[in-house]
Amino acid sequence: MFKKIITIFTLTLVLAMGTFAGNTEAASTVASNKIVSSANNLIGIKYRYGGTTKAGFDCSGFIGYVYKSNGITLPRTAAGMYSKGTSVKKANLAVGDLVFFNTSGKGVSHVGMFIGNGKFIHASTSKGVRVDKINDPYYWGKKYVGAKKVANVQVAKK
Numbered sequence: 001m002f003k004k005i006i007t008i009f010t011l012t013l014v015l016a017m018g019t020f021a022g023n024t025e026a027a028s029t030v031a032s033n034k035i036v037s038s039a040n041n042l043i044g045i046k047y048r049y050g051g052t053t054k055a056g057f058d059c060s061g062f063i064g065y066v067y068k069s070n071g072i073t074l075p076r077t078a079a080g081m082y083s084k085g086t087s088v089k090k091a092n093l094a095v096g097d098l099v100f101f102n103t104s105g106k107g108v109s110h111v112g113m114f115i116g117n118g119k120f121i122h123a124s125t126s127k128g129v130r131v132d133k134i135n136d137p138y139y140w141g142k143k144y145v146g147a148k149k150v151a152n153v154q155v156a157k158k
Contacts, residue, residue: 031070032096039066039113039121039129046128059110062123063098066113067150074150078111085148090134098150099134101143108145 042065048056052065060078067074074081082100093099093114101110112122114134121131135141 032094035066035070035096036113036115036121038069039115042066042129043121043131044128045123047123047125051123057123057129059112059123062129063111063113072150079108081111081150082108082146082148085150088147088149090144090147093134093147094149096149097147099147100145101140102145103143110143114147 039062042054042057042062045054045062046056047058048061049058050061051057052061054065057065060074060076060081063078063081064074064076075084078100081098085098088094088097095114095116097114099112099114099120100108101112102108103110110122112120112132114120115131118133118135119131120134120140121129123129124132132140134144
């Protein structure tokens with residue numbers, strides 16, 4: 001009898017853990033999709049050096065705006081953002097991960113957000129908020145530095 005109770009308890013615990021794990025993953029996916037949706041709604045807004053509003057964004061201003069509108073405060077610069085979060089291999093990128101590039105020859109100088117299917121959204125100096133391919137062989141593919149998962153990072157609360 002005692003073995004049956006222990007077995008039932010163990011099975012119940014395992015099932016419950018599986019249910020909660022699935023809900024956590026589902027909640028994470030919903031949050032990531034919400035962040036991407038927020039970013040997509042800003043496509044076409046012009047580039048503005050130092051810009052952090054819908055009047056114009058620079059790359060880190062854009063990412064900071066999108067994440068802040070979803071309850072996550074990040075450092076102001078691309079390099080500052082790169083110093084936070086957990087590193088992610090390019091092959092393991094998930095929707096909502098931040099992707100970083102060296103466009104100036106001096107370390108991390110550009111940030112965007114992975115949106116799936118090998119694409120990222122960012123504020124481009126030439127065309128404003130737009131979507132590009134991470135592995136673009138003509139530019140971005142050569143400039144890629146790394147990626148970070150920051151969805152659970154809360155820093156610099158104001």
